[in-house]
Amino acid sequence: MTSIDKDFIFIPMEIIKGISASPGIYIGKVFLYYEENLNIPKYEITAKDVKNEHSRFLEAIEKARNELEAIKEKAYLQMGDKELLMLDSHILMLSDPDFINQVSSALEKQLRNVEWVLFEAIEALIEKLKSSRNSYLQDRESDLKDVSKRVLNNLMFTERITLSELDSPYIIAAHDLLPSDAITMDKKNIKGIILDAGGRTSHTAIIARSFEIPAVVGLSTITRKVRTGVDVIVDGDSGIVVVDPDDAAILLYADKLERKVETTRQLRPYVKKEAVTDDGQKIIMKANIELPEEIESVIDHGADGIGLFRSEFLLLQSELHTSEDKQCEIYKSLLDKMEGRPVTIRTLDIGGDKILPGYDEHHEKNPLLGWRGIRFCLSNNNAFKIQLRALFRASVHGDLRIMFPMISCIEEMDEVLEIIDKVKQELRNEKIDFKDNVPIGVMIEVPAAVLAAEFLAKKVNFFSIGTNDLIQYTIAIDRGNEKIAYLYQPYHPAVIRLIKMTVDAGKKAGIPVSLCGEVGGDPVATIVLLGLGLEELSMSPASIPIVKKVIRNVEIKEAKKMIETILEMGSGTEINSYLENWFNGRFSGLK
Numbered sequence: 078m079t080s081i082d083k084d085f086i087f088i089p090m091e092i093i094k095g096i097s098a099s100p101g102i103y104i105g106k107v108f109l110y111y112e113e114n115l116n117i118p119k120y121e122i123t124a125k126d127v128k129n130e131h132s133r134f135l136e137a138i139e140k141a142r143n144e145l146e147a148i149k150e151k152a153y154l155q156m157g158d159k160e161l162l163m164l165d166s167h168i169l170m171l172s173d174p175d176f177i178n179q180v181s182s183a184l185e186k187q188l189r190n191v192e193w194v195l196f197e198a199i200e201a202l203i204e205k206l207k208s209s210r211n212s213y214l215q216d217r218e219s220d221l222k223d224v225s226k227r228v229l230n231n232l233m234f235t236e237r238i239t240l241s242e243l244d245s246p247y248i249i250a251a252h253d254l255l256p257s258d259a260i261t262m263d264k265k266n267i268k269g270i271i272l273d274a275g276g277r278t279s280h281t282a283i284i285a286r287s288f289e290i291p292a293v294v295g296l297s298t299i300t301r302k303v304r305t306g307v308d309v310i311v312d313g314d315s316g317i318v319v320v321d322p323d324d325a326a327i328l329l330y331a332d333k334l335e336r337k338v339e340t341t342r343q344l345r346p347y348v349k350k351e352a353v354t355d356d357g358q359k360i361i362m363k364a365n366i367e368l369p370e371e372i373e374s375v376i377d378h379g380a381d382g383i384g385l386f387r388s389e390f391l392l393l394q395s396e397l398h399t400s401e402d403k404q405c406e407i408y409k410s411l412l413d414k415m416e417g418r419p420v421t422i423r424t425l426d427i428g429g430d431k432i433l434p435g436y437d438e439h440h441e442k443n444p445l446l447g448w449r450g451i452r453f454c455l456s457n458n459n460a461f462k463i464q465l466r467a468l469f470r471a472s473v474h475g476d477l478r479i480m481f482p483m484i485s486c487i488e489e490m491d492e493v494l495e496i497i498d499k500v501k502q503e504l505r506n507e508k509i510d511f512k513d514n515v516p517i518g519v520m521i522e523v524p525a526a527v528l529a530a531e532f533l534a535k536k537v538n539f540f541s542i543g544t545n546d547l548i549q550y551t552i553a554i555d556r557g558n559e560k561i562a563y564l565y566q567p568y569h570p571a572v573i574r575l576i577k578m579t580v581d582a583g584k585k586a587g588i589p590v591s592l593c594g595e596v597g598g599d600p601v602a603t604i605v606l607l608g609l610g611l612e613e614l615s616m617s618p619a620s621i622p623i624v625k626k627v628i629r630n631v632e633i634k635e636a637k638k639m640i641e642t643i644l645e646m647g648s649g650t651e652i653n654s655y656l657e658n659w660f661n662g663r664f665s666g667l668k
């Protein structure tokens with residue numbers, strides 16, 4: 078990750094450093110977004126901050142009261158008694174000293190920001206109202222919600238709107254975005270994303286990369302520092318946000334943008350070139366996608382195929398998990414558009430931060446260690462079988478491969494294979510055409526799967542290493558948690574060894590091993606992956622040209638030598654700086 082440009086140090090404005098989540102630069106206006114309870118910022122404050130939080134709260138209340146008075150005055154003549162009574166009751170709620178005191182003392186006790194304290198206080202009151210037998214009190218729930226929303230909007234300077242309906246270009250600022258928000262957002266008008274939360278491999282970051290929207294995440298308190306309409310520079314390359322930039326900063330970035338356009342232009346010829354190392358090793362370059370509409374970008378960036386189609390986003394977006402025919406149609410169209418090139422579809426990887434509609438009531442204490450991926454599918458046979466039937470039916474239309482996420486033991490794979498046999502038998506009985514020999518693969522993304530790789534290799538036709546989760550589960554860090562993002566080290570010696578063990582196990586068993594985690598698209602990591610023996614990589618389509626350039630300018634011999642050196646190093650930081658130095662010396666200005 079690059080540090081702040083030297084030129085910046087003298088510019089007197091707020092420059093905030095976060096985590097670079099999706100490359101690109103955009104200069105524009107912010108839209109501060111929050112979705113009901115989900116994006117209420119939550120952070121710790123110190124005793125010193127309490128007074129300030131308290132004043133913010135009183136100001137937001139005062140503003141809400143004025144807004145309501147203004148509505149009353151303006152619409153007095155058109156309103157009936159009921160509406161006037163409702164407005165009066167809302168104004169009264171905002172003046173209730175008990176409520177104001179409750180929030181004030183919670184601020185002192187909890188030492189959390191006022192948005193969160195208010196949100197919790199309202200939730201507690203709503204629970205109380207709900208359990209009341211008095212129907213008048215029960216009916217006050219919506220009033221309470223309405224009033225609190227007004228105050229929260231004032232605190233966070235937001236307006237309610239969904240991300241699919243923006244009317245002009247904006248940079249979205251939010252505490253966090255759910256993958257389902259990100260997937261349905263208006264790609265035309267969302268030009269940048271800046272978030273308090275998140276890490277480089279959180280799913281929202283991955284989606285931003287897929288849609289080529291510059292994003293900086295893990296900014297902690299950006300939602301406190303900006304509001305709708307404020308100018309901001311999002312520098313997704315360096316993980317920097319410049320709030321309220323002055324002319325000098327804008328000029329500087331305009332220049333950076335120009336250079337970027339030039340680099341992209343220089344990389345363009347690589348789209349058509351083969352990824353062959355200087356000493357003749359061909360590397361298969363595939364693309365990761367989340368939605369079928371990305372297929373144009375896959376072809377445009379010169380991919381040899383699709384190495385990872387994260388099917389859960391499609392199914393999350395349109396609730397297609399119940400429709401075999403519609404799924405089959407979409408898989409068929411992917412295969413048609415890829416014109417014979419391989420298409421690897423990963424079955425539903427639900428759970429963690431990706432919740433299927435209808436399953437969100439199952440709150441888990443540790444969702445990332447819980448009912449996720451294949452575990453979810455094996456206990457929801459219906460959705461799983463529908464997807465498998467759709468996949469096998471589509472298989473006759475091209476080179477389909479199916480792979481399974483989060484496999485942690487042989488028993489799971491055996492169960493999957495049994496279900497596949499059953500699905501095939503059903504299709505045979507129904508005289509429906511399908512390919513009997515669709516390659517079946519397993520994602521290697523849990524350390525246990527690496528350690529049991531020699532056994533898993535006997536059950537499947539290929540491995541695909543999911544480094545995003547492999548790193549998460551090896552180092553025991555939530556990949557979307559900005560507080561521990563510094564521990565997320567792709568070059569941790571343990572991770573390097575686990576990748577090596579997987580590649581070696583695959584080679585020994587004679588099955589291909591590819592890598593589809595985000596590391597695959599990082600040009601600095603390319604030399605490591607080649608040295609570890611990977612011959613197939615899958616990445617965001619936009620990363621393909623730059624990774625091809627690196628591949629075409631290095632030799633396997635050299636990569637293997639570097640791995641020998643790296644394997645001697647005991648720390649991820651040391652390996653990282655060794656690689657950054659090497660890359661900057663060899664490919665100066667490329668990244």
Ligand code: PEP
Nearest residue numbers: 522543544545546593594
């Ligand atoms: C991975 O874990 O590396 C992977 C490719 O899958 P996802 O990012 O969807 O979890």
Ligand code: MG
Nearest residue numbers: 522543545546
């Ligand atoms: Mg994964």
